[in-house]
Amino acid sequence: MEEFVGKLWHRWITQAAGGHYPKAAVKLKEVERTAGILFRAFGGDPGLRVAAAVEVRHGARRRWLSRVAGSDEKATPATLDLATLRLPPEIAAFPDAALNRDLYLWLAALAAAGQQPGAAAETDSCRRNQAATRRALACWPGLAPRYRRLVQAHLAQRLNPDSLPAAERPREEAIRRALLEPGSVDALPRSPVPSRPVMLWLGDFGTEPHGATQPSREAPTEDQAGSQQLKEEEERRAHQTERVEMPTEKNGMLMMFRAESIFSWGEYVKVNRPTDDDPNEDAVAAANDLDQLALADDSEKVASKVRFDLDLPSAAEDDVILGDGIPLPEWDYRKGQLLEEHVRLLEVTPQAASDSALPHRLARTARRLHQQFAALLPARRWLKGQPDGQELDVDAAVRAHADRATGGHPTDNLYLSLEKRERDLACLVLADLSLSTDTWVSDEARVIDVVKDALLLFGTAMGATGDAFALCGFSSLKRSQVRFSRLKDFGQKFDAAARGRILALKPGYYTRLGAAIRHASSQLARQPASRRVLLILSDGKPNDLDIYDGRYGIEDTRMAIIEARKLGLQPFCVTIDREGASYLPHLFGPAGYAVIRKPEELPRRLPLLYAQLTR
Template sequence: MEDTVGGWWDVLIRKAAYRGHPRAAVQLADIDKLAPVFFRAMGGAAGLGLRSTVGTEHAGRRSLLERIAGTNTTLELTWSDARSLYLPEKIDLFPDKERNKQLYFWLLALSAEYAALLADTEFAQADWLERNRIATVRCLRAMPGLGQIYALLVREYIPLRGALWDLSAQEQQIEKHIRQTLQNPENPAAAEMTDVVETAAQAGSCSKTRSKTRKKTVGITPVHLWMHPTPPAHAGQAASDESSGRDGENDQHQSEDTRKRRRYRAQKAAPDERQNGPLIVFRAESIFTWDNYLKINRSDEDDGDNDTRPADDMDTLSVARDTKKRASRLRFDLDLPGAEADGTPIGPGILVPEWDFRQQVLLPDYCVIKPMLPHDARPCEIPQHLIRATHRLRRQFQALMPQRSRRFGQVDGQDLDLDRVVRFFTDVKAGQAESNGGLYVDRPRSERSLACLLLADVSLSTEAWVGRGEQASSVINVIRDSLMLFAEALQASGDSFGLYGFSSLRRKEVRFLLLKDFSEPYDATTRGRIAALRPGFYTRIGAAIRHSTRILKEQPAHKRLLLLVTDGKPNDLDHYEGRYGVEDTRQAVIEARQAGLVPFCVTIDREAGDYLPHLFGSHNYVVVHDATRLPHVLTRLYAALSQNG
């Protein structure tokens, strides 16, 4: 009974203490499609992904009810790093839903300007308040249309910061300066500027600090309309990079769950070197909680019972580098495919460059392409379940074959034009013939001059299953069927084509599977190679596209198509994940276009709309939401792309 009443009381007190307006709340998911487009239009880096952040502690004053309920201890603020832009998961600050939505778009615009200004050393070294003031001024100057929205937001936001009389003299001085800066960012207050700004920067650091002149805690609430005063440390990111960052391969499959997209504050911690034997004597009060450092293994996406809900309530995650590598090596070996994924090498490694967006330089001979044949490939015929679709596609694509036309009145040709010959001899008898030219019919072949290279992603993630019930199938099976039907269709059309697959294991082992070279015929051998495809390793798309570009450039065709079929974002065991992999892939696509190719992407990743427009352009990709329809989409897409060949 006590637990029941306590639960009722907790719900009641939390509801009474809550300052937000749930009925007017706007979720980040509500603007998930429009936000990336708006951010890029405002000048933001196109390679940044969009994620929700978590609350960080602040030193602002709380009401009596909030202190009793233990709420309003954290705030979700906006910030960005080299990989992503982090926004509040929900905004319900204002009672008007439209105003909450406008706040989202204001933060997107401010983030774009703020990130651009960070390249300026003087701006980067300025204090928190001055950086936000300058960014606000620059944002309003660059986008005057936002001025009215900003004015409305400030007018309704300032009363929400509370009354000044409840603050100490020092806090009142800081708060007045913040409000003056919000209302008129062009003309900041001049009185005692240095001391006020220094103290305001300390107060805005989202932690309880003490000033040098007074021992009283400074309690100033950070500004919701500004960027985070002290963005979460990059310790977590560094640790992730050091530990090979292998979580990216399956991240796209978890993105539908919003909390998987969160970014936590991180702090470095010393590893716990204590040895835990089978029998442990301990006192109950010494048991660790989630708020203490706890030595655990890296997260395993295969552990379905791994409950991470307690972490969602945490502000800081401690990250330590463990010098003991045995467990990580064991896990690494278990993650890799078996021997059946190893192909048969067919030549020495081929060096290709890679784009480092951080240095803005193309690293020469950085990756090694290893051409291979699929393991244990045996010639075979068309699978029974594809025969009906194959006959249908052959009939459709035979209509695309170059047709012969007849040209009459030619000086030379394959046949005589009998009508012109009779007319000529009649004119000769009448004495009117002037010439005997133009008596032949020619049937020249109307060539389309088109070559197509299809590059299939056969990474580890293609082991995943799609569909339900009897329609369920693994992604790799769908890709095999797609390649088989695609090859049958192109064989019927008479166009030149090549089929390749790829996966990677760091930069020195990008496996490039030869299924059908341009110089080879399409036959049972090709079908056997396609049937022998197995899920490989990881997805270093940039290197695979660059090698495919080299192959396709050598084909004597007027139009050359490069089709990429994939199921996720670029990633690998090393640093090739996040924005690094995205920017390298984008650069590889740009190089392909400069070489005269037409690159196009077909993906089954539902979240591809967040990054594919940056990689291939807004009209050069298609997302297939039902993976089982991939063969149908692929063949129809080729028919459309080849019309102007």
Template sequence: APLMMFFRAESILSWGEFVKVNRASDDDPDDNAAGVANDMDVLAIAPDGQSTAARVKFDLDLPSAAADDRPLGPGIRLPEWDFRRHALLPEHCALQTLVATPAEPYVPPTALRTTARRVRRRLEILRAGTGRQRAQPEGDEIDLDAWVRHRVDAAGAPHSESPAVFTRRVRTERSLATLLLADLSLSTDAYATQTARVIDVIRDALYVFGEALSASGDPFEMLGFSSVRRQNVRIQHLKGFDEPWSAAVRDRVGAIKPGYYTRMGAAIRLATLRLGERPERQRLMLILTDGKPNDLDVYEGRYGLEDTRHAVQAAREAGLIPFCITIDEAAHGYLPMLFGQQGYALVHRPQDLVDRLTGVYTRFMRQSSH
């Protein structure tokens, strides 16, 4: 019996070397592709190009959704950029927002809670910080630039009894809304360190980020994303702008799992719509990822990169600030194309993701103060 099993396996492998695989897709540039495979829902394998009677079909439907995921709303269809046609394809992607009902409470490790307290305190100090108004008629320090201008102007005019040459300390106010998009694709199941997977590193960052921002008082939202082709883009709802940072939200963060693939353009377009509804002066979109855009269909390769770049540009045109933080060592090869040289940060050690995320946020936090 063992010998027979080995022979059968060997036969299958040998046959597989010669099989012709027809990867049908309506995304191929073919005007007559309307009847082909309905978005690759079926992979057809036909040895030697035989007729359909001899064809073996394998169903590639989306795997069953997790038992604790339930749809949140009816879903939405969004466009996608096809660089080959130089056209935005309307309603090309179907997105469904899902929310998990975790089976058990999330209990972060002691070390992570300590980190969260440290970062939270850092943002609390910034929140209570002060700024300086320049060129004031009275204050606690001399504004040297204003003093020089005053002396130059005074040379040809009478001296002012109360020249505006001082700086004055004032409390700062911010107008900043943040949406954090977390890549939950299949690659996050890989180990980033000897003891932690990428998904674990992302979970830690989300937890610390949530703890810290709840202290800042600034509104924020958290979403995860993954996909299986354009008809199945899954958006994981973790926290909405209108929700407080609570035990229920922390449990959702603790329950995140690796998903499927990375249709990043669709996720960015959804985040653009969400941030576009916010009244704040500064609207920041932070994207956490471990790799480049990809999916099972034509989205792999240049198509996915071009679509993501188009989505990023559209976000900027809408007045948003998209910024990507990645732990992909190969990111320098493609992220400048997507986000520009100043629009991304590379984390060389995955365990440093928490501090890098906090540093990026505090930079924008200071810029939003007035």
């Protein structure tokens, strides 16, 4: 009974406090695509991705009912950095769902306005947001009615300046004036208490936040669950970080307090890696409960640390390296230039490969695909009314005789010619073999197993078309080792040896995609076919141990794709990354990629996608 009454009380007091309307809530995943398109259409940086923002405590004065209900303690301001436009994961600030949706679109437009050419770099948040607001309303007048509605709804929720203490009143009045007349406030007056968050501004609470916190660096977010676990990902959280000093304790086992007094996950752990390396299943939930994560610089030498990255295998277990390595350039978007000979690519071939037949489980699918691809071969046909040919065109001869008998001018095109058409196509398949492919998609297969099956079926199906094709794979370990696996070259047959090299593939390392695309493009560009398709199989974003993670890797990959198109190639990406729609349009264009929701369908769908591309 107490629990029931408590739930009723919580629901009633929360609704009475206001400021949150769950029935009118709009989630970021519902408008993420629209907001991203609007941001880029208005001139925003196309390389930025849209993601969920961080929730932080604002410390502002709250209404009495909000204090009683324990609500309205945190806010989720939208922010813009070099790699990400972060918007609130949910907006339920207004009782009208249309207003909540308009707030998402306004924040996207405001972010784009701040990136317009000629926008002055402004350090003061208030002046920066006012300037962006004026620019947005001037460039896109159609936003003005929405902006006015949002301002009126937002001001109605803010505390009345007359109800505030005298020391806080000038700041609140200045914020209201800046919203109603953007550009009219040069600076906000100081206040002993932070002002309430300004929802219509980017990265602003109406005051400087407590503590010099900043969003954490972007980390790779790879969905490494199986197909039964590949559900819609929940809204990802960014975290606020603070810089702290490195603890001096060398042994984390000595506790100067009672262990039972620890009720939550610590914000910092001095890692002494134990033998039991099982992941903590509650770590994510515990991290989400923290307002800040602590970062510290470790003064120890790298050689004395426990290494968490991937060590290279021994020479006896490693792939066979072909040659001394190939220097390749890499695009640095921060400098806006191509760094010549910045990457070294090593061509390799699996060492443990042995001649193999097609696995029995794939035989039936291979026969069906072979029949379907055989239908792609153009049939020969007779062309009538030709000046020369193998046989006489009886219809043309009769018409010519009739024309001659009636005094007309008979034609000389009296023969049938047998036309023989041939497909003039070449394709190179480039498969991602990074360590992320070692995850399971079912109880019996990993991503790497699905990729192997896809390559085997693709090679078998291509034998029915006669198209020239090559099969390759890649992985990387920093810029000094981009490993390019040659599974089948253009001049080789798809035989037992090629199947053995595919079956011997092992996942490892990371995904430096730009260098692999450049080398694959150079091989494909040498083919004499009139149409050349570069088919890329990937399961996630470009990443590596160095700065290649995040925006850097995406921009280098995009430049490599642009270079491939200049060579006359047709790049196309097939991915099982369910977040691919957030960055693949920037890389390949809206029609240059396909996302396969169920990874186990990749072997069957890959040949069919190629058939659609080359039909």
